[in-house]
Every structure is written in structure tokens, then in C-alpha cells.
Amino acid sequence: MKVLVAVAEVADVEDEFEIDGLAIDEQYLNYDLNEWDDYAVEAGVQLQEAGEDVEVVSVTIGPERADETIRMALAKGVDRSIRVWDENLEGTEYLDSETKADVLAAVVEDEQPDLVLTGVQSDDTAFGATGVALAEEVGFEWAAVVNDLEYEPGNETASVHRELEGGVEEFTDVELPAVLTIQTGINEPRYASLRGIRQAQSKEIAPKTLDELGLDASVTDSDVSLTQLYEPETESDATLFEGSPDEEADQLADLLRDEGVEA
DSSP states (O other): OEEEEEOOEEEEEOSSOOEETTEEOGGGEEEEEOHHHHHHHHHHHHHHHHSSSOEEEEEEESOGGGHHHHHHHHHTTOOEEEEEOOHHHHTOSOOOHHHHHHHHHHHHHHHOOSEEEEESSOTTTOOOOHHHHHHHHHTOEEEEEEEEEEOOTTOSEEEEEEEOGGGOEEEEEEESSEEEEEOTTSSOOOOOOHHHHHHHTTSOEEEEOTGGGTOOGGGGOOSOOOOOOOOOOOOOOOOOOOSOHHHHHHHHHHHHHHTTOOO
16 A cells, blocks of 8 residues: 655745745745644554555655755655655746646556545645545545545545535545645654654655656746735734733723723
């Protein structure tokens, strides 16, 4: 059995930052493993531990810089990784969900996994669309926002519990091959052990270009474009009291009195 896990590197923005054109200045960014994907990695590794002959492969769309993030997944138990990048992807101003799904679909075609796991969404854009778009592209069954997964390697179906809008919960079976988008809280992602970190250094990260996946530059064409990036203004009606506790209490009493509140 093969489990393919989509792993994204996301940027964590410092509290104070500057915007440079349509992007945040690189000096204010730190990169890390996407939170939702961390839970997807753990779900994949748990399946590996529960059955024999289960291979867990991660795939990332990103530059060589992302290797450090990929090593985190390898250190937690992923067997090998694929990283897709070339000059066409690097030259694309904005990689939308459709483009990512097309690229991941080409990897699925190459790898032929039984199960594909993705995070529900990414920390940066939070669209929550790539996993479902991927399922549509490859023709797999799918379940989104999965917060419980029961599967015995070798079975033809997986039992999932998923969150729906309005507090509704659904229990359903999904036939494999399938794409599941994993919600936070489904498990407790493990910390990478020292042994795992050492082993990760020798595990394979296979670089792939669009051409090697049978794709061309047209896959990056998109109807979605980034036109503006700005820090929204914050508005607050909060009243700040200053002074000693007694002075603040008097100020609060005056405010309540002005608003017609009586003791």
C-alpha cells in the first residue's frame, strides 16, 4: 500500500513587517511546515505503523529552500519525498489551487497511491480547495475536513468522520483510491526524534520538473491573479483607562454613569 501526503512549506510573518510590491519583504518571513499538513503526515505514519508493507511518500511544490521543511516530515516517519519545482513555477507570480492540483495530479499518476492525504487548508492562503480539486482532477473519491480515520491496510474502504457546516457531523465510508483532507485535532503530531532527524538526512528528496511530470508551462496559466497586498486597518471602540487601580475604577464608574448605567 502507498500513502501520498501533500506537504506545503508556508511563510510565518513576523509581528512587524513591510510589504514590497505584491509580497511581504523576505527578511520578515520564516518558513515552516504547514500546520494542517503536519496532522496529515501523522495520519499517514500511523497507517504505516498499523500495517505491513505501507510506504508513505510526501510531495511538495516548492524551491530547494523547502528541503528543510521536507526533512521535518521525513524525520517523523515519511519514507521518501518528491519536490516539484522549475523555472516555470518560480516565474509564476501566484500559484492558485487549480495549478497546485494539476501538478499534484501528475505526481499521483506517477506514484499510483492508494490514499492521498492533504491538510484541509494552508496557513498562508487558507482557501481549503487544493485537496478537493486534486480529487476531481484524478477521479478519486474524496472526503473533506476529516477529523477521524479508521482504516486497516488491505481494505477497499476507509471509514471517516468529518465536520460539516452548522455543527453537523458525518460518518461515512470512502472507497479507495481516495483523497482525504485532514483536519487539525485528528491526532497528536509527534515530535521528530533525534534518531529520526539523523535518518532523515539520508532519505530521498527527489526533485522533479514540470517536464519530467509530463506538464508544460501552460499548467501555470490561471484566471486568478494577485492585484494588491496591504495590511488592513484595525478599528476599535475600546476605551483604555490609565492610572492607579482607584483612578481606573473612578474612570470606569464615570463612563458607566455617562452611558446611563446605574448602580
